[in-house]
Amino acid sequence: MKPAFLKLILINIGVTLGLLFTLNLLAHIVMTLGEQTIRLMGWGGGIDAINKDKAKARLPNYEGRYDEMFQHFRETTDVPLNYEPSIGWSRGEFSGETIMIDRAGNRVHQPLETVAEDTPKVHIFGGSTVWGTGVVDNETLPAFYQNFAKIPVVNKGETAFISRQTLLSFVNLLSTGEEMNGVVFYDGVNDVQYGCRVELEVNQHSRTQVFADRIQRGGISASPSREFQRYLVALFWGGIQELTAEVADIIEDSRDRPTPDSSMVCDNDADRAQRVAEALIANWEIAHDLAEARGIEFMAVLQPVSFIGNPRLDHIQPTLDAELGKQYRAVYPRIQQLIEERNYDWIQVYTPVLNDPDMYFYIDFCHVSGNGNQRIARRLYRDTLNHWEFLQNGAIATESQPEP
Numbered sequence: 001m002k003p004a005f006l007k008l009i010l011i012n013i014g015v016t017l018g019l020l021f022t023l024n025l026l027a028h029i030v031m032t033l034g035e036q037t038i039r040l041m042g043w044g045g046g047i048d049a050i051n052k053d054k055a056k057a058r059l060p061n062y063e064g065r066y067d068e069m070f071q072h073f074r075e076t077t078d079v080p081l082n083y084e085p086s087i088g089w090s091r092g093e094f095s096g097e098t099i100m101i102d103r104a105g106n107r108v109h110q111p112l113e114t115v116a117e118d119t120p121k122v123h124i125f126g127g128s129t130v131w132g133t134g135v136v137d138n139e140t141l142p143a144f145y146q147n148f149a150k151i152p153v154v155n156k157g158e159t160a161f162i163s164r165q166t167l168l169s170f171v172n173l174l175s176t177g178e179e180m181n182g183v184v185f186y187d188g189v190n191d192v193q194y195g196c197r198v199e200l201e202v203n204q205h206s207r208t209q210v211f212a213d214r215i216q217r218g219g220i221s222a223s224p225s226r227e228f229q230r231y232l233v234a235l236f237w238g239g240i241q242e243l244t245a246e247v248a249d250i251i252e253d254s255r256d257r258p259t260p261d262s263s264m265v266c267d268n269d270a271d272r273a274q275r276v277a278e279a280l281i282a283n284w285e286i287a288h289d290l291a292e293a294r295g296i297e298f299m300a301v302l303q304p305v306s307f308i309g310n311p312r313l314d315h316i317q318p319t320l321d322a323e324l325g326k327q328y329r330a331v332y333p334r335i336q337q338l339i340e341e342r343n344y345d346w347i348q349v350y351t352p353v354l355n356d357p358d359m360y361f362y363i364d365f366c367h368v369s370g371n372g373n374q375r376i377a378r379r380l381y382r383d384t385l386n387h388w389e390f391l392q393n394g395a396i397a398t399e400s401q402p403e404p
Contacts, residue, residue, distance in 0.1 A: 049077070056134070060315050061360045061369035072098040072136055081159075087168045088205055090158060091131075098136040107131055107155045109143035115152055120181035120390045122146075123154045123173070125166040127190045129303060130157025132373075134363045139370030141186065144377030149384075149391065160206045162194055163187040163283040170287055174294065181390055182297040184380065185287055187280060188335065189305050189366045195276035196266035196327040202279045267326035277334035281342075288346060297388040300347045301380065302339070304354050306365045308332050311354045313362060320365055348383050350376060 053073035062069045079099060080092030090105035100108045124130055124142045132140035132155070146153035156169060166185055173180065195202050199209065266273040284300040291298035306313055307325035332351065339347050353376055354361045354368065361372035368376075385391045 050074075056363055059360070059363055059369075061363055061371070068098065068136065069134075071096075072134075075099045076133060086172060087158075087161075087165050088207060088211075100137055105158075107137065107140065107157065109137045109140060109146065109153075109155065112146065112150065112152060119151055120394065121152045121154065121179055122149065122182040122184065122384075123156050123170075123178075123180050124184045124186060125156040125161075125170060126184075126186035126303070127157060127161045127166075128159040129189065129367055130155065130186050131159060132157065133159070134367040135370045135373060139373055141373045141377050141380075144370075144374045145184075145380055148377060148381035151391075151394075157186075160190055160194075162190045162203070162205050163280050164203045165205055167283045167287050171290070174290065180291075180296050182384065182388055183287070183291050183299075184384070185284055185298075185300040186303050187284070187300070188302045188332070191276060191280045192266070192305075192327050192331045193324065195279065196264045196272065196331065198263055198265050202272075202275045203283075264323055264327050266330040267323075270330075273327075273330045274334055276331050277338055280335060281338050284347065297384070297390065298346055299380075299384055299387060300344075302332070302335055302347065302349045302351065303366075304350050304352075304376070305332070306362045308351045309355045310357070311362060312357055312360055315360055316362060316364060324365060346387065348380075350379065353379050 053070055056073055057066050057070035075094075075096040075098055078096065079094045079101060081089050082092045082105070084090040084105070091101045091107070092105065093103050094101040102108050122145070124145065126141075130141055132143075137143065140155055140157075142153045142155040142157070156166070156173075158165070158169070161169070163185065166187060170183065170185075190206070194200055194204065194206050266276060288298045288300070304311075305328050306316075306320060307328040313320065336349055336351075339349065354372055359371065361368045361375070363369055
């Protein structure tokens with residue numbers, strides 16, 4: 001081989017490696033700056049995501065509050081999400097105009113003006129419907145429940161959590177000695193949404209495959225050749241690979257499209273539908289037994305969903321996923337049957353609570369606006385008051401509220 005030709009090859013290799021190194025460095029910088037930078041660069045939905053937020057803010061549920069609610073939906077995409085051992089993820093500390101997250105990752109609302117030292121405390125666990133997607137801080141379910149009960153309430157909701165994750169979150173608090181007098185599990189929607197997906201198993205959360213892929217790509221090995229390979233990947237390609245995966249995740253999360261029939265199976269698989277229902281009940285049973293053993297009052301709630309009952313949906317009907325609806329109609333009756341068979345008075349079914357032909361509550365298939373959370377919280381306070389002794393002993397008379 002001629003020296004000149006060899007020199008040309010080496011120069012091209014050097015230039016290619018230099019470009020890869022530069023691109024990899026830039027990718028690491030973007031990843032360090034965070035997800036919001038990725039969104040600002042035009043990925044993850046871009047104009048389409050903004051337009052969807054504008055459309056939500058214009059729903060009749062929010063009449064006269066467009067600017068405030070558009071700000072809320074924008075802030076929802078800004079809140080950092082951190083890896084959390086044993087439960088998957090949790091929110092990072094955040095301070096916005098409509099969303100406040102404390103150092104523990106809990107969404108916070110206006111505290112009570114005066115609280116005695118021995119005042120009981122209630123923790124409400126669940127997914128994004130508890131966390132409060134679609135409402136400002138003081139319109140979440142825990143915030144309204146606090147207004148009715150007149151005792152401190154902690155919002156332990158987290159986006160996409162299934163009942164298995166809420167159970168683990170509860171266990172984490174028990175293991176750290178968190179003071180809890182009453183606990184509510186508000187579940188159902190996410191257990192069906194993810195438990196019925198063909199690529200997931202019952203009790204697997206929405207990020208199962210993402211976690212598995214990341215762990216597999218970064219597998220641990222003591223082999224020197226493997227370690228050298230990982231070093232080269234980190235130097236020239238790792239950042240690009242991570243950024244590509246992150247952008248793909250954000251784009252996937254931002255898409256709002258019908259679910260293909262082949263991707264969800266509970267409507268065509270009675271055994272799978274039954275296992276999803278039984279897993280939810282089992283997680284509630286474990287939580288109930290743990291709470292009871294520690295003298296904590298416990299209540300589980302099967303949350304409402306737009307596909308069950310007769311709520312007003314004309315404002316969002318075109319956006320509802322018919323295939324997803326089939327999953328709830330296949331699983332929810334089984335959950336209710338199990339509750340009736342086992343005669344659990346500590347489980348409440350709230351599927352009819354939002355049946356009102358004159359009121360707009362839903363903003364999508366499961367999230368509700370503030371008026372919906374207020375109605376649910378009123379019902380929840382009434383039910384816990386009937387079952388929890390510490391509320392009966394310390395109940396404070398509140399002004400009369402219309403029945404839901």
